[in-house]
Structures are given as structure tokens and as C-alpha cells.
Amino acid sequence: MDRILITSAIPYINGIKHLGNLVGSQLPADLYARYMRARGHEVLFLCATDEHGTPAELAADRAGKPVAEYCAEMWAIQKELADGFGLSFDKYGRSSSAQNHRLTQHLAGRLAEAGLIEEVTENQLYSGTDGRFLPDRYVEGTCPECGYERARGDQCENCTKQLDPIDLIEPRSAISGSTDLEMRETKHLYLKQRNLRQQLSDWIDSKTDWPILTTSIARKWLDDGDGLQDRGITRDLDWGVPVMRGDKPWPGMEGKVFYVWFDAPIEYIACAKEWTDGRGAEDAEWERWWRTDKGADDVRYVQFMGKDNVPFHTLSFPATIIGSGEPWKLVDYIKSFNYLNYDGGQFSTSLGRGVFMDQALDILPADYWRWWLLSHAPESSDSEFTWDNFQASVNKDLADVLGNFVSRVTKFCRSRFGGTVPSGGTPGPGEEALIARLEAGLKAYETHMEAIEIRKSAAELRALWTAGNEYLQAAAPWTAYGKDPDRAAVAVRLALNLIRIYAVISAPFIPDASARMLDALNSSDTAWPSEMGDALAVLQPGHAIEVPDMLFRKITDDERETWRAQFAGTRD
């Protein structure tokens, strides 16, 4: 049995996440976690909300609430939606937790002791009306190059020219529109990543099995221009982890907080402590996952994230870990994703474009979404959600191939064998061929799942479902029933057992439907079908089964058109 630590990129707190966010980290992470648990491995699967930073403060302002209250409410909403999608986190933590505060401050202190922190005084634009320093993106004005009036302080979206906020003509706050901006001096801490460049570079080079998307982004940051740059790790904000040097004050840094990207990945660790603290368990229990001096040596740590997160996970966070000089677990494998687009454009949280997690669950159960999203995961390039494709895939794969198989087998069993697993007969060449087919397919499925090749896994799983229909067609128990009841009995007995196997191997993708399949079979046996012959004999003759309610219904053309129209604009 292996031990596998899995983290999903932690979703930002400022609103409900859309399906693109979901498929970019949390959902594939859940698939992997469920699969590894099903294979008997010990899994710790962690996620949390990422709560700090300017956008959280602004979102709270808009909601007219104190930021702490806003975040607490949004955490509860995101937690409920995660549960709704069946995301099987062992702990859904918060980056604002006391555990993360302490650990972030501790690691900053360690980095300072190691000489890896530098204090830098710099000038930054301050808005009197807003009462805050403005990040470059929050300054708007007229582009000096092209005259575009809504250019941002970091870049003009019209002519793509990179800008400095002071270049803008008539700069104003993007938050309030105020123009009382002034340059103010402010002091910040920088993490001296340059000092760790060679170590990080060697470490990345050693990861030859990582997706090219992951390593190419890391290499770009390591090698571009003057190479890896030092990074500011503090901000002038109210909401965040107060800058402290361990448990001591940090002179000159009063009133400042750590940069959200400094504390957010640390929450992966702190979340594990939240996990044990919440149950009154010993620290040793979480430390055996995270401390290589306390049992984490044999842990395989896998992270899931969208491509925009890669630099922070390949460089900044490892720099924090390595620089601390403490024996924290480093990531072993990073699975990164491209973006899912929505019907010809991008999903957008700020514009409210696309389908959001709450809306998705309002119109269909989680399994429909899980199946489509995972079987179309944007692994090799950006992919696109369209209602036509969604309807076609769900109807064909889930309703026709899998759902109908369960239906035809259980109903036939009910009408001809009184709803019990029939006895009699012995397997013949047809059954032997099926077993060989299933063994080969299952092996391919396992290989793909272990390599986290998600679309290939889904395709192989679907092929295994199809094999059941092929077998049934060839065995034709409805024909055999009249002249050779034993032949029919063999086929139905096998097909019923096949449903149990489908339930077990499909559970990582469609956990709710899998549970309903097992319910219908009156079975709680979730043993992985490592020996196919044995697995096809789990349900013994005489065992009573039921016909389940329709496993997956079809999406009608009317529904498709209704939803297409309903989600064509932006949410309020």
C-alpha cells in the first residue's frame, strides 16, 4: 500500500467558481484521490479556500460586509458546492486559519534566519480616496501609445504594450475612479529566489516525467532574461497574515501582511494541521504526511492546478520550502491543465460568463457534469464546452451505453429470473473472450489512471462499458431463454456481476451513480476486480437484486436550447 498526498489548487474566495475552475484542479484531483483509495492506497486529499489579497477585500466591500465575515460565508458556500460535486476532500480548510497564520510566519522567520529575506524600500501609487496602495492592475488611464482610455497600469489591453502605472495619462483608481493618486514610499520583504536558482533548476531538471506544460513554464521563469527574480512577499493590506518573524514582531513591517501567493501554498501544509486539530488528533498524524523526518519519506505528493498556477508551485513555494532548511515534503508530480472555454469564449468569473458550480447543480446532478468535464479535461490544449457536445456525450455515454446496460440487464433478470441471480450453466468461449477483453481493458484503464491521463482513462472506461453491451448482444439471453435456459442464466449472472464491476471501477468518475448501482444489486462489495474471473462471481445464484430508477436520463433538445439561451449572457 502506497501513501499519496494530493492537493488541489485552492480556489479563490471572491465568488462561486465556474466549471473551468472546477475541471482545472479540484475535479481531476478528486478523480485521482478516489481512484487511489479504491486501489487500497492511503490517501490524504486536501483543499482549502484562498482568502487573502486585494480582490477579496473589494468583493467584501461590494457585498457590504467585513472581509472576515464575507470570507466565512463564501467558504461555507464553496464547501457546500464542493460537497455537491462529490469532491472527497479529507479537509477543506481556509488559508485564513490560525494554523496557516502561524506556519506562514514561522516559515518567513526561517527564511530570514537563512538570509533569504531582503527589505526593499520602493515607491508605489497610493489612492487617498480608496485609502489603499493600488496594485498596477488597479490603476486605469489613457494608454500613452495608442490612446486607449481604459488601459491598465500593467498593460494596455488594446495595443498589448506593457506599461508602468506612471506612464498612464490621467491615471485613476480602477476601484473608485478617484484621481487623487500619489507615489508613496513603502517597505516590503523580498524572498531572494535568486540565491536558490541553481537548486530549483536542478530540481526541475530532475522531473523528467512532468507534463511539458509544467516544466516549460518553470524553465521559462528560471532562464528568461536575468533568470529567476526575487519576489516581494508582503503587501500593504489589512486582510491577510500579519508580517511577523516567527512569533516575534518584524520591526518596520507593522500593519503589513504577507502576499497572498506566499501564504496560499503554505496552506497546503497548514490544512493538514487543521485536519488533525479539528478532530483533536495528534500533530504526528499530519506530520507523517508532510515532514520527511517524521514519516513522510515514502509519501508520493501530487498537485493539481491550472496552468496559471504553475510558476508558484514549481518555483516560489519550493523556494519557501527549500529555503526554510526544514524537512518539509516537496511535490513529486505536478499535473497542470489548460483552460476550458465556454461556447466560443472564455469562462469569466468577473464577467459572470459561462456555467457556475451552483447553476450546474441546479439543472443536473453532479455525475453528468463530472463525466463530461473529466472526459473532456483540457490536458493537451484548451478545450471547449458547448451545449451540443455536452448533450451528445452525456446522452450517449451515460444514458445509452452505461445506463441502458444496467436497465436491460436488471429488467431482464426481473422478468425472467424473478429478480434473483440465476443459477445453472457453465461459462463457455463467449465468457472466456469477454473476460480476456475486460482484463486487457482494465489494465489499460489502470495504467492511464496511474499516469493521470484523464481523457484516456475515460475513453477506456467507456470502452469497458461498451464491452458489456457487445457481450450481451452476442450471448442473446432473450433468445437462449426458450431453448437453453442455462445459457441465459450464465449470461445474466455474468452481466449482473459486470454491473457491480462497473460500479466499482466507474466510482471515481461518477460516484453517485456507482452507489446507486451497488444499491440496486444489494451489494456493498467494492473490491477492485483484480481477478476478473473471481470478480464476476461475487454475486452468487439466489442473490436478490432490484431494478434501479433510471440511472441517467437524457438531455432533451428543448432543455439544451433552454440552457443555451439561459447561459448565453452573464449572470447578475
Place this chain on the structure above:
RNA sequence: GGGCCCGUAGCUCAAUUGGUUAGAGCAGAGCGCUCAUAACGCUUUGGUUGGGGGUUCGAGUCCCUCCGGGCCUACCA
């Protein structure tokens, strides 16, 4: 501007890292079956691999160039 990724059948994607005649699923066409959610099975039509040039015995794969899409470019997260 720079860097990276992508472009394969009407649609969604493969192609053992340069090796036979580029494969699946969906959609389309035909046949079969009647247990089943108008479902299932079998057969089958679709390709100048974005354009052009080059290297090679051999290129979807490597190089150059052009076109198109996307991401990043360090103070959004």
C-alpha cells in the same frame, strides 16, 4: 516586443516520441436484434495532418517561414 503551447475527419480527441496503408468515439449511411432509456450490436462513408519550403531511405512528429488560436511576461490571483 519576448517566450511557451496548440492547429489532425463535420464535431471531440488518438497516434508507442522519426517507422507499414494516420486511428477511436460522436454525427451520417446500410444491415441485424427485440432484453433495454427510439436503446444495443455489426458493417460502412469521411483526412493533401492550417499553407509553403527544407532535412531524411522514411515526417502528423525534426528545422525554417507564413497564417490562425491560446497562455505567460514576475504588483490580479
